[in-house]
Amino acid sequence: MRARSATATVGAIAAIGLLLAVSACSSNAQSSSEADTPRDVKLYGTDGNMANSFGEALKDSPAVLVGMKGTAPLTPLSEDFKRRVRGVDPNLTDFNYAGEAYDAVVVAALAAEAAKTVDPPQLAKQLIGVTTGDNVCETVAACLAAAKSGKNFKYRGVSLRRSGFTEVGEPSSAMYGVLSFGRNNTIDDAKTEFVGAGDEKTEQKGAAPPAGNGGKGGGQKPALKYGLLLPKTGALAFQGPPMFAAAKLAIKEINEAGGVLGQPVQVMEGDDGTNPDVAKATAEKFITDGVHVIIGAGASGVSKAVIPRVTQAGKVMISPSATSDELTKFEDKGLFFRTSPPDMLQAKAIADIIMRDGHSKVAIIARDDSYGSGLAESVRIDLTAAGIKPTDLLVLKYEAKDTYDPKTDENLFAPIAAKIKTFDATGILLVGFDESALAIKALITEKVKA
Template identity: 55%
Template sequence: MHMSRGARTVITAACATFLLATSACGTDQPEEPVTTPVRLYGTDGNMLNTYPAELGDRAGLVDGMKGTTPLTPLPDAFKNRLRTVNPQLTDFLYSAEAYDAVLISALAAELAGTTDPAAIARQIVGVTNRGVRCENAKDCLAAARSGRDVEYRSVSMTRAGFTDAGEPATASYATLHFDGQQLNDAKTEFVGAGDESAASTKAPPKPKPGAAGADGPLVLGGLLPKTGDLALAYPPLGAGAALAIKEINAAGGVLGEPVKWIDGDDGTNPAVAKATVAEHVQAGVHVIIGAGASGISRAVLPDVVSAGLVLFSPSNTDASLTELDDDGLYFRTSPPDSLQGRALADVILRDGPQKVAIVARRDSYGEGLQNTVRTELERAGLGADRVKLLTYDPPEDAKANPVNFTDGAKQIKDFGAEAVLIIGFSESAAVIRALADAGVQIRQ
């Protein structure tokens, strides 16, 4: 039907007046409120190919999610070696760091000439600095047996060694992208962080090659998350440790004997981890590899120190652990979150959100990284009124009720966030479900 310009003008004017009383001209249905599309971001605890399964039949909600994790470009040769101990491996997060924690411990014992934990601890930082450079178990152990200091370099440690505090001076971070329900390796980007000048310049004790079998075999005990909220990260951690043990023993072991590994679970739970530490003490373990989560290491460290053992984590990132009173017995191959926070803030800011919500599990890892990212966002010009912080209590164990984030999801919707960063482990899937249930439009 043809309508004259004048008639259209009259109707348009009537609509403009009537809009004050109704949601739209020509309908009596209320107009749907406009919702701000939200992009999801994650961290190393949930940027895994196994994570979408935690969402069950809503796994597609992760499509488009981005995040960062401590990760260096892993050569195919290293991945293939990992698959010799776990052919089903699909994720590689912290696998290189676990491998390195075990091999550095073995080299430190060989250089110390003893399995005494205190003597091993005094060699660990030096193993990564100012010696004969070597990059594999066979060559490094041969150098140590001949009484030469070594400078260990590997897949996860390429630019610099440890600081005086016993952690990496430099790091590499990967930006990961979920396409559908899988991480798209083709979109992965790597960025370096840290300062090579922060590496320790202190000379370690002189090598003391020991008599074969003088102290018995070096015994390492696992304290990794076989169960609990971080269990989805166990396969690469376990594979990295197992591969290192395999290659160390193929190269002749330590102090003339094969290294012994005693498995152990941290349960992503302080009570479970403390029980495992007690078992390791009774079993004569010298170095404990773990824990998986920063909060678990914080909880068990007093027990480990009291027993005079070494605690060496491949995956702790809580920045505050650097300052712990550890009697020089705590080390980590993963970098502190003071470095990751900058990389993560940069990933978020690239997409230009004006309002950001940061949701974190209520523990030292979650709240520590949350505060670091907030500081970096504010430093970049995002005002404090445009950054909203929320936390949740993670379940105490597998029998506990799942996370209820209903109120937090409503707060995020009312805040009008354009970006939501979720800092957590497998339990954080409840946050994503709550956002969707609250009507938050997740951008994909």
């Protein structure tokens, strides 16, 4: 997929400056006082760290993130939806991927109702079709009614608003929020801009699969059973609450609308730990307990590690937040889907923001996994295509871990900060999760940043 008009749209957003103290070490002729002269350096982030909960990791420096900008797949959410999600979890501070989690649960329920069975492979055959039919329905109740009556329909929910799935089961288009941190290291909602990306024409077209007959035998069908494989611990734990809350809201509203195949749907909660081993253990428990649809995992690398076992067991897996481009062509036996858009769309939006802010020398700090490496490389390619010389781009990676110790892991980021100080970048992109706070602290220590 290609971004349809992200460049033109994001380009309309005004640059927001952040004056950061950096050491000007690029010239041997500089005096020590000149080397400490503040320069106009800006921080940028991605969906893994552009959240209020990320700012909490830097609460000892309440103004350090002021002006930091970044992107996240983010559909404008109605106040009604936010109210309903808060009804599940009143303590939410963010709604990142809440819409995607809600829609992941809903499309699986609609697919099961359309297939007339909870058998995962049969359910999977209907998943794309329930987002690409002819007649729009926008609520759980309306779409379930259409599925039950055998009508051709397309679900347009919270995140799946502009178009449905592609032939590989991922959004053909998406909305991104261009976010900015304000005072107290929190997102300034007044400065949030929404931009569209992707191409609705890549939505899978053609006749929807014929409705299922429910398989062999009659009588009451078994209940559709979900497993929530989302982060409660690890580097993405701060992103888990809105996804859990939205998924449970969808379960509640599906059951209020009569359930699926005449039965209330069931749900199990589990932790993916932002860690492949933790996620595999949780997925194994779900498989043993007869879960039909797994919602998750949260991170791309964790999803990639779990997909082989889940698909071997013949289960459906839908991630609301795994965005790595690598997953588009990953071997999944037609059982893996995602409601989050691939990173190639986000990369274009990020690159355009950086270019519109006038940078000519950019450093990228990225975690070394499928998410970090993939997104960093896509941004690098887009920045080069936009006119930045390869010699004016510096990509530095660090070891991807499920948890980071502020004391022992400072050595991961100190050398990176030192290299960036020498490189003398005017813009720094952080592609990571909550550990990005450690990278920022290393930049402060190295006097790359005030």
